[in-house]
Amino acid sequence: MSRDGTIAIIGAGIAGAAAAHRLHAAGRRVVVLDKGRGPGGRMATRRGPDSLRFDHGAQYFTARDPLFAAVVESWAARGVAAPWGGAGRHVGTPGMTAPVRDLLDGIDLRCGRAVDRLVRDGRDWRLADAEGAALADGAAFASVLLTCPSPQSLALLAGAGHDLPGLAEVRYAPCWTLMLAHDGPPAPDAVVREDRDPDATFAWVARDGSKPGREAGGTLVAHASPAWSRASLECAAEDVAEQLLAALRDLVPLGEVRHRAAHRWRYAAVERAVGEPCLFAPETGLGFAGDGCLGPRVEFAYLSGLALAERVLGETA
Template sequence: MPASRVLDDLLPRRGGPLPRVAVIGAGVSGLTLARVLAGAGFPVRVLDKGRGPGGRLSTRRDADGGTFDHGAQYFTARDPLFVAQVEAWVAQGLAAPWQGRIGTLEPGAVTPSAKESVRYVGVPGMNSVAKVLADGLDLRSGVRVERVSRDGKAWRLTSDSGEDLGLAEVVVAAVPAPQAVPLLAGAPALADQAKGARLSPCWAVMARFEAPVALALDGAFVKDSPLSWVAREASKPGRASGERWVLHGSPEYSAAHLEETPEEVAPKLLEAFAQALGTGVRAVEAVAHRWRFSMPSPPLDTRALYDAEAGLGACGDWCAGPRVEGAFLSGVALARRVVEGVRGP
């Protein structure tokens, strides 16, 4: 099945006048929601402050032409709908199982993991699946929505530069919970629920090394360290060769050092990597990226938030589960609720 058909044909196409939908956020949840609603015939517009679609499903290119997945590292699939979506991505060459050696790294000890569920990655980078989700959608990047205010029966969206972004009867904040709160001001009960969701931060370092790193693992959960995870990029399918690693600071370390500069953090996490390995490492290049909102801890116990009367809603991993799969399922759940809201009970 073509990758997009899983979502495009999920709900029956509807006739008649349908409300305009504005989706704020082109991460997995917002793109999934937008695809399902567009497939059902709704006029949908997606707005994102980033340079392209994907949000935390993000791939960065370095000066040497290689790439780093500095946000989500891989995804797993359990729910039948997400399994079908992942199978479609795999069939199209947009994703593939990651056969890397995964395990645990503690100072002085390396422990390979027992075989677990299959880990998938986007090919050639994690953001490939976001790009295909966005394909054909009305998406505007590089615009931050600051205000959603009532204008007759619709909502008016305004950017942080004061630009009028137009009207929509239904507005969805598909953004991390703290960023959703101000956008949900027109539905105070939803804003209050969003206030209850916390997301931990994560400092990510993208490092290129001269020589192969002496670790018999390609992805490691790191214990007793400022780091929580490290991964060898070239072990993922479709990546350039070369010794590129992504190092993730632990939630505790990242929170404690959140307001430091990337230039301050990068050498500290490189040093933590050397300590965990028990040997020195020489980076040719190391760039740090701050994820203020990385993983929900814990997510709310609801798939999505929606006030059908107001036409305001929210979705994301913080509603449905702290992973790519959770974001996808949250987008689907909200699409269903928007459609039900139009149809009536």
């Protein structure tokens, strides 16, 4: 791997953004590709009708690691994040994608680009979509850093005849999310329910409108438990919304429901992680970072992305 080669980062979630930010700051050429319409990954905000917005992925982040705490402090000072709900919780402002957008500021980011194939070209890599069309204007990359969830990263690696030891061990729990707007009395608490009982229907219910920078109002986000989500994994979103709404009525006084929608996260929370900060193979320039390395938190995904960037810089110093 040469010091001058361009680095492709697949995935513009917090891990990909952290890696890109560090490499860019060190003077490396970086291109970030994401299949989504915008950056953020599971730090996501979904728009509904009538300007409704829901944080339907990660609800908040903590900052226990001093490195990440310093970054969060800088976000808070610049209005990119703010405390919410006590217990050291922070949220992005005005939405959960804001911290990721901040890290990617000034970086070559290409959204709406689903990478389907990694193609070896001498010592370089080229990227192609499902139709075989070249991505990133056919650029050659000295290194490709994967930050999509491990099943998606493994598929890309397998297509190129490669592997990263440990990656296949990662396991994720799914999560069905209900997004709801209603005209009833607002729930009294920001966090209406947090439940670790595996048999519960809901693992989490929160008043989305209570978050700083959001429009106050009767918007709720409810995450079904891993067990409930697994059992209903292949159900239609409309049916899931119906069932979760019925279950939610038993927990929260709801008025007239103006909007409801369900979203399925197939890979939501890491249940088994690699246990190392990142994976990298210097002989191929292929690497992996994300919550699959250290565990199911925004903070861990950030630290993993940063670790991968440091590893690449160390290998090409």
